[in-house]
Amino acid sequence: MNSVASEAVLIGLDWGTSSLRAFLIGAVGDVLDEISTSQGIMHVKGRDFDAVFHGLIQNWHSAAPLPVIASGMITSRNGWQETPYVSVPAGKDALANALVPFTTSKGIAVHFVTGMTANHNGAPDVMRGEETQIIGAAAMGLGDGLYVLPGTHSKWLVVKNGGIEDYKTYMTGELFGAIKNHTILGTFMEEGPFDKEGFVIGVNAGLSAGADLLHTLFHVRTMPLFDKITPEMTADYLSGMLIGAEIASGTAGGGDQPVTLVGRGDLTDRYEIALSIAGRESRRAPENICARGHFEIARSAGLLS
Amino acid sequence: MNSVASEAVLIGLDWGTSSLRAFLIGAVGDVLDEISTSQGIMHVKGRDFDAVFHGLIQNWHSAAPLPVIASGMITSRNGWQETPYVSVPAGKDALANALVPFTTSKGIAVHFVTGMTANHNGAPDVMRGEETQIIGAAAMGLGDGLYVLPGTHSKWLVVKNGGIEDYKTYMTGELFGAIKNHTILGTFMEEGPFDKEGFVIGVNAGLSAGADLLHTLFHVRTMPLFDKITPEMTADYLSGMLIGAEIASGTAGGGDQPVTLVGRGDLTDRYEIALSIAGRESRRAPENICARGHFEIARSAGLLS
Structure with missing residues (x-):
């Protein structure tokens, strides 16, 4: 939570395989409110992402229409809308240009951050969501270098000039x-x-x-x-x-x-x-780098004007 | 099966985790008869190895008392008699010197071939049974070099001067x-x-x-x-x-x-x-290298005199 109170300008969703986090984001990329649920894409009954989405954000959205941006496995083959991958190297501008627009059953516009792919000696690599976190971390002043996201499938990302230069997944x-x-x-x-x-x-x-x-x-x-x-x-x-x-x-x-x-x-x-x-x-890395990533990409895409 | 008929001089057992093979071995290391069963050490009810043993070899043994030699997981912690490991490098003479004698309930002498251990940078390796096969293969003229035993836990052995110089297990x-x-x-x-x-x-x-x-x-x-x-x-x-x-x-x-x-x-x-x-x-490698290994080790131990 940023100490400077600000107006809500964006809703960000980090919608992964096993969990879903939603952020109400303020004018300087600060997190004004946050909701965490276990409604990851593998736990959504009947794959009714539309219903989960409207149930989750209705309070935030009813006050005033806000742009929505979503990253993570929600854009995979088993998600709401499959999107193509952006190739490395790519920074926030490339990700902003590749946003995939989508309209929900209630007419709300959602902008999907696509996943990113790398290729080493003919073998492809994939990720969906981690790129947004790293864009946020870099924007928060952590700068270039190696970023490690430990997990079931660990990711190692090389950050250069604030963008993702390359990465590898480990099992x-x-x-x-x-x-x-x-x-x-x-x-x-x-x-x-x-x-x-x-x-x-x-x-x-x-x-x-x-x-x-x-x-x-x-x-x-x-x-x-x-x-x-x-x-x-x-x-x-x-x-x-x-x-x-x-x-x-x-x-x-x-x-x-x-x-x-x-x-x-x-x-x-x-x-x-x-x-x-x-x-x-x-x-x-500090907390809430994902929300900051949503903010940076949305701003680069002109969604916050 | 060797084309030269010969007298039976030895009974060899290759008693592994999931299967048991028994060989009636002739005077030149040839296989006169063979029995294969699924009575590996993990499938022996109540760990009554004594009963399985006597049931298996009674016909061969009743004709004339023969020395018995046994290799494999039968000498592991879950086997009939746990034996220590011989360290690499070791050839048939070292294995012969390390045979562990054992007497069954019916007074039959069994000679257990111990397992072998190697050590790389402080980390031990173990095997039980493969060493006997490789002693046999080397005696059959295959000579020095690398021997590979593919499987659940693959073994790679380095053979030098007919003995086992070193080895590694792979998962x-x-x-x-x-x-x-x-x-x-x-x-x-x-x-x-x-x-x-x-x-x-x-x-x-x-x-x-x-x-x-x-x-x-x-x-x-x-x-x-x-x-x-x-x-x-x-x-x-x-x-x-x-x-x-x-x-x-x-x-x-x-x-x-x-x-x-x-x-x-x-x-x-x-x-x-x-x-x-x-x-x-x-x-x-040809078939029956295990029986030939039993023969070589038994001969080196003076069991065939």
């Missing part, structure tokens, strides 16, 4: 779950609180794994077998190994660029520890 | 299953016959993945999304990517050593194709 979080819950490695893991020692050993293993990751994963079995770690350390050892391998890849060739972590909670704490072991200082 | 097979069956990547896969084109694209991606494997895995989602491969190719693309990454690691620094594949069927065919793409010629 780290989902692979951790599949290994823990559905391989023999998980059968030896005992539950417990975060074990930093096991995590640190894992991070070092992951940082040096290189092409050997398929081999080092087997150490999740052998390290407790030889009493080099306890069964209670095993899950955090695996977590560290995968995050370490991700960091080794994500920071390769990145020089001394600042690393900004986007997110809160235990998972982001783990990345902070692991980056430190890798010899990289990191900082945290 | 390839189990990771393939966990990813296909328990991540979002599997939800886009459509069943079909082996798709060689998809597999080859995957092998090339895996060979060049290096530390980026966590990133390239995401391409299993994006390649079909951008119509670069069909949904029917996706599973074989993933299979190729993981096998390619395994080969990149397994052959690193291995020079031009010959590569011998141990195994039969579709999975070994895949490794043959992938090794060829990696520019490595490969050959197949």
